[in-house]
Amino acid sequence: MSAMPWHAEHWERLQARRERNAMPHALLLCGPAGLGKRDFMRRFAEGLLCQQPQHGEPCGQCRSCLLFAAGTHPDFAALSFGLRKDGVQRSEIVVDQIRDLSARLAMASQFGGWQIVCIDPADAMNAAAANALLKTLEEPSPQTLLLLVADAPWRLPQTIRSRCQRIEFHLPSHDDALAWLQQRGVKDAVAALTAAAGNPGLALAWAEDGALARRQEVRKDLGALAAGRGEAMEVAKRWLDNEPAQRLWFAAQAAAEEMKARAVSGQGPLSSQLDDEALDQWYITANRTRDSLRGPLRGDLLLLELLARWH
Template sequence: MTLAPWHAEDWQRLLARRAQDRLPHALLLCGPAGLGKRAFADAIVAALLCERAGEREDGLACGHCRACALLKAGSHPDAVRVTLELRDDGGGTDQRRRTEITVDQIRTLGERLALTPQFGGMQIALIDPADAMNASAANALLKTLEEPTPATLIALIADRPARLPATIRSRCQRIDFRLPPRAQALGWLNAQGVETKTADTALDVAAGNPGVAMELARSDGLKLHAEVDADLRALRGGQSSASQIAMRWSKSEPERRLWFAAMQLQDCARALTAPAELPKLAAGFDRINRAREQLRGPLRTELVILDALSALAA
């Protein structure tokens, strides 16, 4: 297990708190997707449960003691993960996940944390995505946070922490993951095997987010992005019609294409010199994002895209 270079400071701070026996009861790990919040959370869980903790200079888990082996197998009794469950009405291959973490899940977690740890160490819970807890689940969690059991740590992971009630946020120690400096992101992408030129382009498209850039570089994301770019230019220049483009986009990866279109509008807004244009770009951005949501609904994909593109062209 390794951590990204932009995690180093927060990691050292946590290690220092552990050394002083001053670990918080609850952590809130937040920031945009693509910055490795989950890898960081997994590293915390592993390091706190490892039986040879403190052996390594970097403070990471040893990776081969009994606790590490159980954790890897997903069967460590003192590690709990609360996440979106599969809906029981699904069945077959078409099972879908719930969109909310429910109060029952949080109550079960509270009961479990009230028990003594089986290995005599800590009990650690990850709630991920914590911003998907519904109101009653959040209320139940608040009770658990208000009366913390000793030797427990609850880590909440949230892409959109503002969705969590302030009462919960105020009871957590917050770690904000932010975009790393460009040179650091480039170095990391290189170390993952992405060559510099591709890494550079991918970071531009991903607005500096290394995880998103990596995903773009490893998939056909950059090619798709270039196609969307050309399509939107042709739409604006009148060489292509919205319906021609909608037909093409609906046939392959419509969601990703719309996402690229939204990103492009955001880039335009950043580079804007005439502020009068800003409301128009913002409206276009919202329109595209609404279309992305509509793709999950009953409307025909092609019509959803056509509608959004027609609004952009106008």
Template sequence: MTLAPWQSSVLERSVQALAEGRLGHAQLLVGPPTLGTLETARALGEMLLCTGASEQGLSQACGRCKSCLLLAAGSHPDWHEITFEDNPQGKKRSEITVDQLRALRDKLQLSAQLGVAVVAVIHPADAMNHSAANTLLKTLEEPQPGRYLLLVADSLSRLSATIRSRCQRTEFRLPTSVASLQWLQEQGVDAARAGSALQAARGNPGLALEWLQDEEILPLREQVRTTLQALAVGKGKPEETAAKWADSSQLPMILEFAADYALEQQRAAIANGEATVKSATTIADWFDRANQTRKLLSTTVRKDLMIYELLLRWSSL
């Protein structure tokens, strides 16, 4: 596994802590998925199970020992990954359930079959329901030697304080713009496109690369901005735009881009001294409404009517 520099630094610190006996049995990695929190957790888990890395002085799994080969084949008996399961209708659940955590608790009580360690990766850990979180808490309160829990979460606020307090926490921060641009160019992106995508992704290099690899995302973002600019000066019809957006399979991302654009406009107006308290508050309110609309897309509310109301408000700002 090839890790980005900011991921490698996290792994190296963890490996150093392991060598010095400071690595706790529960690790919590927090940050946007596009920064590679899950990939780093998996790399750490592989390292904990590897039998060749320490012998060779490596900071990553060797890739050649029996443990690494079993991991590559997806058949390592001491590796457990907990994430969303399918429900009886064959669709992915939106939460991690108590049954999953109870099954994991039972597995952690067994001896390591390869005699090294037992590793469990839970992602996203902040999607556990209340009962699942309580079951995990009991497991965290009764640590056993050679058992490692690696929790990956997007948001700390959705994890209980008691769970957070029982984990060693690593929060992923955005790399510097210089480091991000260098990394994007190392991925084969030319400097101009890398800079533009990084700005669009608000400094997140992983997200920028993801958008660059999908040829539709960045053009869609520009299209949303152009549409809102036109509506703001009385061009275009909110009802036509609402109908078009409502029919798009990219609607959640459209609304996210719309909210981002509103926030940019507010910040620019404040920086230029053009915003009054009233206008800044009005745009902030629209930003909140756009995000709330995105959250309601999975409900039975009429999408086209919600979006039409949202765009009418934008036209009147």
């Protein structure tokens, strides 16, 4: 499994604990999306279960590794969004899933080693599920490991966070991130990294799916609205139909750059008519709107309200 260079410090620390037989019973892997938390989790879990690991790295050839790769290892389970009775995927992790998990961890390991469960995204547990998990965290079984993966760990109750060893992934330096992108053949690595606010994983994904073109479209739309040439409703419809959360990220980014340019030269590239206080509030609202898209409110109305304020 190819490791990202900014994983090295966390990996070395965990392997040192493993060699001392001082592994925690729960790890919280957290940080911005795009930094490889889930790759790290799978690599670490597979290494723990491997029958002949090398410094924690899975061999990829033993029976345990083959079962893990096939998704059928009896001592590893991944818990995520389940299905409702009508077959629709849930938007949260519910208490029955955690109870099933606890029952599984109460059983002995079939390979005679670790039993590992990953909960991802852990920050999607509802209150009842989190309370049920707390009981498992307070009374861990021997040789069991809970791996909680969260992009937004602040959504987890403090009682959960305090009972986990926290592994926090931070953005690498600009030079390290740029070198990593260039090694992967990203053509306009600087622009991609700027669009992703220094996050190399997001930059790679966005460079591959046309996000840089969407970023330019967002700026063009905001410039047109500021000049009175665009229609907020038409823009909101287009944004909602194609990566609305990503477009809101770029919109907030554009507002921040507008504020920065205005502070230097008195005029930003988008020629926004909002005063400094209103522009700052619009930036905050754009980020809140991105989060609100995950909820029950109508996305078209959220976008329309935001864009009408810019107009």
